Amino acid sequence: KAGVTQTPRYLIKTRGQQVTLSCSPISGHRSVSWYQQTPGQGLQFLFEYFSETQRNKGNFPGRFSGRQFSNSRSEMNVSTLELGDSALYLCASSLGLAGSDEQFFGPGTRLTVL
C-alpha cells in the first residue's frame, strides 16, 4: 500500500506570492491533517479534513486555507506569503479522526519564502 505523498517536495517563493501544496492520503483513509513544522516550535496544527469537511482548525491566520476532495486528496493554500511562513509542511492521513487513530505522515513540503 502506497504511503502518504506530498507534492511538491520543495518550493521557493517570494513574499506576497501564494502557494498550493498537495497531499494524497493512504488509500481508504478519510482524514487528512496538516501541520507546520519549524525548529523549536514542533508541529503546529493547521487543520483537519474528514470526508471533505473541515473538522478542526488551528490558530493560523485566514491566509492559510485548505480543502479536501471526494477522493480524500487534500490541498492547502497560503496566500500573501510572509517570511515567517518558511517551514516544513506535513500532511498526515488516518482511517478515522486524527485524534483517535494512528496518523501516517508524508515526507513534507519544504517551503522557503524569500
Next chain:
Amino acid sequence: AQSVTQPDIHITVSEGASLELRCNYSYGATPYLFWYVQSPGQGLQLLLKYFSGDTLVQGIKGFEAEFKRSQSSFNLRKPSVHWSDAAEYFCAVAPSGGYQKVTFGTGTKLQVIP
C-alpha cells in the same frame, strides 16, 4: 485547551544505556496520548498510543510508555538504546473521543554516542 510539554530539548545517551523521555500534558480529563518518532529525512512514525486500560503501553522498536494520571505524565522509555534510535521524538495529546485536534509537543532530539 489541551497542551503538552516536553521539557528536554536535547538528550544524549550512550549506546546500550537506558532512556527516558519526559512528557507532561495539561487536560481536564484523561486524554488520548501518543508518541511519534521522526528519523532524519523521514516522516513521523507512531511508536505507541494510550487511550485507556493498562497504563503501561508497549510500542514498536522496544519502546514503552507509562501513563501516570497523578503526575499528568506519559514518559517514553527504552531499556537499551541502539544507535539507530537517534531521532526526534514527539509526544502528542488529544481529548478523549478524538473529535478535537491533536496537539504535539516541541520534541526531544536524541543523540546516541558509541
